[in-house]
Amino acid sequence: MEEAPRPVLGPDVSAATPDQQPDRTLYDVAAVEDVKEGEVLSVLIKEQSIALVRVGGEVHAVGGRCPHKGAPLRGRLHCHSKVHGDVVVCPWHKAVFGVRDGKVKEPVAFSSLPVYPVRLVEGRVLVGVSPIGAGEAKKCMEESSVLVLGGGAAAASAIYTLREEGFGGSIVLIGEESLPPYDRPSLSKGIFLGGPDKVQPPLLLNEAFFAHHEITRVQGKIVSLDCKKRRVELADGRDYSADHVLIATGGQPVKPVLPGIELDGVMTLHGVRDARQIAECITGEQAVILIGGGLTTLELASALRQKGAGVTIIAPERVISMEAQWGREVGRILQRLHADNGVAFVTDSKVVRICGTEQVEGIELDDGMKLPCTHVLVAIGNEPCRDFLPDNIGKDSKNGMTGIVVDKDMRVMPGIYAAGDVAIFQHEGTFCRVEHWRQAQIEGRAAARTILGLPRQPMPVPWYWTQQFGKKLEYIGWGGPFDRVLIEGDLNGFDFMAAYMRGPKVVALVSAGRSSAMARAAVDFDDFVAKEVRTTVV
Numbered sequence: 001m002e003e004a005p006r007p008v009l010g011p012d013v014s015a016a017t018p019d020q021q022p023d024r025t026l027y028d029v030a031a032v033e034d035v036k037e038g039e040v041l042s043v044l045i046k047e048q049s050i051a052l053v054r055v056g057g058e059v060h061a062v063g064g065r066c067p068h069k070g071a072p073l074r075g076r077l078h079c080h081s082k083v084h085g086d087v088v089v090c091p092w093h094k095a096v097f098g099v100r101d102g103k104v105k106e107p108v109a110f111s112s113l114p115v116y117p118v119r120l121v122e123g124r125v126l127v128g129v130s131p132i133g134a135g136e137a138k139k140c141m142e143e144s145s146v147l148v149l150g151g152g153a154a155a156a157s158a159i160y161t162l163r164e165e166g167f168g169g170s171i172v173l174i175g176e177e178s179l180p181p182y183d184r185p186s187l188s189k190g191i192f193l194g195g196p197d198k199v200q201p202p203l204l205l206n207e208a209f210f211a212h213h214e215i216t217r218v219q220g221k222i223v224s225l226d227c228k229k230r231r232v233e234l235a236d237g238r239d240y241s242a243d244h245v246l247i248a249t250g251g252q253p254v255k256p257v258l259p260g261i262e263l264d265g266v267m268t269l270h271g272v273r274d275a276r277q278i279a280e281c282i283t284g285e286q287a288v289i290l291i292g293g294g295l296t297t298l299e300l301a302s303a304l305r306q307k308g309a310g311v312t313i314i315a316p317e318r319v320i321s322m323e324a325q326w327g328r329e330v331g332r333i334l335q336r337l338h339a340d341n342g343v344a345f346v347t348d349s350k351v352v353r354i355c356g357t358e359q360v361e362g363i364e365l366d367d368g369m370k371l372p373c374t375h376v377l378v379a380i381g382n383e384p385c386r387d388f389l390p391d392n393i394g395k396d397s398k399n400g401m402t403g404i405v406v407d408k409d410m411r412v413m414p415g416i417y418a419a420g421d422v423a424i425f426q427h428e429g430t431f432c433r434v435e436h437w438r439q440a441q442i443e444g445r446a447a448a449r450t451i452l453g454l455p456r457q458p459m460p461v462p463w464y465w466t467q468q469f470g471k472k473l474e475y476i477g478w479g480g481p482f483d484r485v486l487i488e489g490d491l492n493g494f495d496f497m498a499a500y501m502r503g504p505k506v507v508a509l510v511s512a513g514r515s516s517a518m519a520r521a522a523v524d525f526d527d528f529v530a531k532e533v534r535t536t537v538v
Contacts, residue, residue: 022130026117030125035059040088042074045129050116052125053078053099055086061118061127062102066090067111069202076516079523081105083457088113089519094438094463096523101134103164106460106522107153107441110160110204137166144169145242146451147232149222150385151175152184153437154248154420156204157444163213165452172216172240174232177271180205180217185437188269188296189467190303192279199276222249222388230415232388244415244451247389247404248444251382251421251435256291260354265375269300270382282375284308289363289371291315291351292379295466298334300377301343302468312344312371314351314363325475327485330498330510334468341469346371382435384422398424398431405431409456410447417450419443427459427478434479436464461525463518474518476525477508489513499533506533 029043035054042064043050049064051073064073071092078099081087084106086099095109102113114131146162146169148155159171175181182201192199210217220234231241253268255261267278282288286309290297293315301311326334335345349365354376356362362372384403393404393412404418406425412418420440424433439462446457463476471494482500489496495513499506506529511518521528 024128024130026119026126026128028124029127032059032120032123032125035125038076038078040074040077042072043127045127048129050127050129051088051113052118052127053086053088055099059118059120059125060099061116062088062097062099063113066092066095066109067113068093068095068109077519079520081523082527087523089523091515091519093465094519094522103134104160107157107445108438110156110209137164139168140166140452142168144244146171146244146246147230147240147242148173148246148248149175149225149232150248150250150420151177151179151181152248152250152420152440153181153204154250154440154444154447155246156181157441158246158248158419158448159213159215160205161445161448162451163215165448165454167448167452170216170242171213172218172242173210174218174220174222174234174240176219176221178219179203179272180207180210182272184271187272187275188299188303190299190306192275193303193307194279196276196279199272199279201272201275224388225390227390227393227413227416244417246444246447246451247386247412247416247418247422248420248440248447249385249422250440251384253378254381254383255378256351256380258351258354260356260360261378263354263356263360264358265356265360266354267375267377269296269377269379278377282307282309286310286374287312287372289314289351289373289376290379291376292381293347294379294381296379297377298338298468299466300379301338302341305338305341305343305469310344311342312346312373313338314346314349314365316347316350325477325479325508326510327482327498327500329485329487329491330473333491333494334473337469337471382421384433386422398433401431401433403433409450410443411450417447419447425459430480432478434462436462438463460522463522471512472515473510473512474515475508475510476518476521480507482507497533499529509533 027045035041035052037054041052050061051064053060071090073088077089079087087096087105089096093108096106097113098105102115104112116131117128119126148158181204186201222232223235224233230245231239233239253270284307288304288309288311290301290313304311349367351363352366353364360376362370364370401424403424404412404422406412406418406423410417410419420443421435424431461476465474482502484501485498487496487498497514498510500508
């Protein structure tokens with residue numbers, strides 16, 4: 001049984017009553033030698049979880065849970081970043097926090113960790129439970145204005161960064177949805193299982209944040225953008241202009257050109273309204289056809305099977321789940337996981353028609369086979385939301401991708417920026433458009449720093465995760481080609497690390513059950529590979 005922290009009188013305690021003064025007591029929580037570099041030691045003081053981190057002869061104390069989803073910060077989560085110095089990384093969603101100031105250094109969190117007072121006395125660590133007040137950034141650019149177009153992760157990250165770094169000018173956010181920016185990945189991971197009334201995804205920035213930071217939210221459809229005047233017009237005739245315009249309008253689901261695609265019962269999943277429709281219309285007694293073979297398809301299949309619905313996936317690939325990125329070995333275990341849970345696959349045919357008069361009744365394949373169903377869910381990819389853009393931007397096509405080409409600072413042209421699913425940028429000479437949630441936040445943060453005139457920071461290697469039938473897999477990499485996969489661990493038991501090789505170089509990692517390792521890889525991919533992957537995998 002652990003020894004309870006011993007209270008030690010701190011130097012700042014006054015004679016005031018407890019309701020007038022914070023608790024200045026310092027608690028003896030550990031021996032200095034028990035706090036090891038590279039490790040995060042978690043302690044509990046008066047029901048507060050606090051993480052201890054050692055850097056040389058110093059010990060720092062920050063909040064012990066990630067503010068995003070409450071992940072415990074303990075174990076091998078202390079890293080040294082070439083850009084940010086000593087940091088702690090969330091094992092679940094890879095938010096990166098400074099050890100000394102607790103501030104968010106990289107998404108996905110939108111709140112800093114509290115920092116607690118620490119004293120080292122005769123080889124013991126004494127920690128207080130009243131956080132040290134964080135100083136606000138000095139106000140800047142108070143006469144400037146920013147328009148943020150779109151209501152997703154990139155937009156939220158840009159707004160948070162602007163205010164966190166001291167931007168004192170006006171900010172207007174324009175989006176089509178009534179909700180503030182929310183956790184969109186939760187939509188495909190089963191949030192609709194509780195029924196339409198339960199489809200309430202967590203907000204990235206709540207109403208109180210917008211009110212406190214004096215940010216104006218506008219709901220409306222953008223119909224045009226005048227880049228020279230930096231002015232947008234909405235469908236109802238309202239117009240807004242600013243010194244800086246960030247285009248972060250994201251993507252929208254692609255619908256294939258098929259007879260019957262407009263029938264009732266054909267659905268896509270993009271926003272809260274779609275998730276509520278799925279929750280309301282699809283019951284456990286119905287049969288659903290999913291068209292597509294990517295991660296959204298598989299996450300939907302997992303959630304619908306847990307609801308009890310019959311699920312069939314129609315995809316052209318013989319091995320589902322992004323074989324081009326994940327390889328045949330990992331694709332097979334995912335396909336087996338789904339098959340074991342009752343998901344049926346058709347991988348040697350494609351849909352040529354959706355059958356029915358007004359309501360979906362089934363689908364027809366190119367070999368003539370007809371499969372009955374009550375609903376069809378299409379998840380074959382997204383296309384950038386860019387129909388409001390002028391002809392000189394947003395019509396670019398690079399490596400088969402369409403979107404808005406930006407420079408290394410997320411700038412399209414002076415005063416115009418883009419981030420998230422709409423942005424195409426160069427990485428090592430190759431054009432990329434990365435459609436992942438954390439990456440969108442990183443790009444939004446980068447665009448905000450450019451607006452603020454702050455120095456550019458290197459783009460971290462993209463990371464994303466998926467959860468299906470209770471199994472979580474993580475990917476980190478640029479999605480480039482590979483010629484072999486080396487796997488360490490138990491692939492079938494979902495406890496492994498897979499290294500994707502191109503020649504002698506590790507270009508990506510996929511893992512299950514290795515969240516702390518992937519957290520370290522998210523901070524410095526090359527350093528992690530050099531120190532940890534080559535000795536255990538390669």
